[in-house]
Amino acid sequence: MAFAGPQLVFRVAGRSFGVPVSAVSEVTPGGVPRLIPLVSLAVGGILNVRGEPLLAVDAGALLFDRPAGARRHVIVFGDDSLRVGILVDLAARMEAAPGTPLAGAEAARERAALPVYWTECAEGRVGLVEPEDLLARARELLAPAPSARGEGGESCPTAF
Numbered sequence: 582m583a584f585a586g587p588q589l590v591f592r593v594a595g596r597s598f599g600v601p602v603s604a605v606s607e608v609t610p611g612g613v614p615r616l617i618p619l620v621s622l623a624v625g626g627i628l629n630v631r632g633e634p635l636l637a638v639d640a641g642a643l644l645f646d647r648p649a650g651a652r653r654h655v656i657v658f659g660d661d662s663l664r665v666g667i668l669v670d671l672a673a674r675m676e677a678a679p680g681t682p683l684a685g686a687e688a689a690r691e692r693a694a695l696p697v698y699w700t701e702c703a704e705g706r707v708g709l710v711e712p713e714d715l716l717a718r719a720r721e722l723l724a725p726a727p728s729a730r731g732e733g734g735e736s737c738p739t740a741f
Contacts, residue, residue, distance in 0.1 A: 587603075588602065590704075590707055591640070591667075591670070592672075593670055594645065594651070596708065598640075598697070599676060600710055602675060604712035605658065605712075607657045608656050608672045609630055609666070610655070611651070611654050611655050614668075620722070621648075624639055624642045624722050625642070625722060625723055628655065635657065636663070636664070636665045636666065636719070637665065638665060638666075638667060638668065638719045638723060639668050640670075643694065644694055644695060644710075651668050651669050653670055654668075654669050656672050658716055659716075663716055665716060667715060667719070674704075695714045
C-alpha cells in the first residue's frame, strides 16, 4: 500500500477513512440515486452530476456490507473502464500524511469489507483505503445479479 502524500478524509457511519487526493476526480454534493435494474437503491444507482450520469454506490455497502444511507457528499473516482461516485456522510478535510499505524488488536476491532490500513492521527482513527479496492468492490455491487442471467449463462439485455 502506498499512502504517501495528502489524503482526502471522509466519514461513513461514524468512522473516518482516507484515500489519496491524487485518485479523486472531484467531490460534489450528494443526492438520491435513480434505479439501476437489479441493484437495490440502498446500495447504489445513477446520479445526475452536471447533466452527466454517474454510477454511485453507498460507502457503507462498500466498506461494511451494509448501506449507511450516506448522501451528503459524493467522492468521484475513476479508471479507464469505470467512473463511480461514492456516497459518504462527509468529505471535508485532507491529511498531509498517514499517522501512526494501529497495533493488530486495535486494527482488528475496526474490520471492514475491504483491506483497510488503520492509523492514528491528530483527529483520531483513520482507515486508509486503496482507490482500486473501492472501484473493484463497486463493480461487484453494481453488477447485475446472477438470477438475471438467461439459461445459457448470458446476461439479459439492459438499457446500460
